[in-house]
Amino acid sequence: MIIAGRGGGSFEDLMAFNDEKVVRAYANSRVPIISAVGHQTDVLLSDFAADHFTPTPTAAAEYAIPKEEDVLQFLSQLEGRIKSSLVTKISSNRDRLRLLSGKFIFKEPMQLLNQRSQRVDEIGIRLQKALSNKLNLARVRLERYQNLTSRIQNILFHKKQKAEFWTSKVEDLSPAATMKRGYSILRNENGKIIRSPEETKPEEELQVLLSGGTMQVIRKGK
Numbered sequence: 001m002i003i004a005g006r007g008g009g010s011f012e013d014l015m016a017f018n019d020e021k022v023v024r025a026y027a028n029s030r031v032p033i034i035s036a037v038g039h040q041t042d043v044l045l046s047d048f049a050a051d052h053f054t055p056t057p058t059a060a061a062e063y064a065i066p067k068e069e070d071v072l073q074f075l076s077q078l079e080g081r082i083k084s085s086l087v088t089k090i091s092s093n094r095d096r097l098r099l100l101s102g103k104f105i106f107k108e109p110m111q112l113l114n115q116r117s118q119r120v121d122e123i124g125i126r127l128q129k130a131l132s133n134k135l136n137l138a139r140v141r142l143e144r145y146q147n148l149t150s151r152i153q154n155i156l157f158h159k160k161q162k163a164e165f166w167t168s169k170v171e172d173l174s175p176a177a178t179m180k181r182g183y184s185i186l187r188n189e190n191g192k193i194i195r196s197p198e199e200t201k202p203e204e205e206l207q208v209l210l211s212g213g214t215m216q217v218i219r220k221g222k
Contacts (some may be wrong), residue, residue, distance in 0.1 A: 001064055002029070004050070005036035005057035017046040026050050036060035075155055078138055082131060082159060084168050093123060097173050110213070117176035124167045131163045176211070185209040 004017075004026075016022060035050035036057040047053040053191050054060040058169050099117070135156050137167035171177060179185075185210040187207045194200055203217050
């Protein structure tokens with residue numbers, strides 16, 4: 001942001017701000033310009049080409065520096081967007097995993113599990129990078145406000161903790177991680193998943209899917 005300002009003066013002193021080259025430079029500038037030349041009664045062509053006009057340099061400085069409540073509102077909105085994004089992604093991937101758990105009818109189930117596990121890992125990495133980028137952007141914008149340094153650092157710390165917590169939850173929900181904790185999948189010879197003893201018959205041959213591979217078992221007893 002550029003503040004183009006000077007105190008009051010005679011009409012001749014301020015004529016430079018009516019020059020065509022100056023006015024065109026204002027209009028073509030990619031950096032926002034605040035015009036603050038002269039007093040309230042002075043009206044110049046460059047005022048109309050600037051992005052914002054204030055009657056005095058003091059008013060321009062007050063306009064350019066954000067208020068503390070605006071900064072706090074920005075932080076609150078940033079927190080809400082990050083939290084909403086994380087909750088949405090986690091909910092979406094949880095639904096996908098639930099759907100996947102009921103479709104183990106493929107010839108190579110371990111390959112499917114490995115692919116889904118890799119996908120969950122990639123999503124976790126992207127979440128961490130996205131959160132890191134947002135936090136870095138917020139940190140750069142807020143470094144200039146020295147009075148808010150400690151408050152900003154505390155907010156960023158809590159956001160990182162939440163991100164790590166939800167990322168670990170996503171990883172724990174992966175099929176591969178679930179099977180590594182000791183769970184297994186039981187199927188009959190037709191590939192149907194067995195969920196209760198009533199779905200099998202004595203002496204029926206069954207297949208057990210484990211984290212390290214598969215094995216065949218035979219039901220004993222009634």
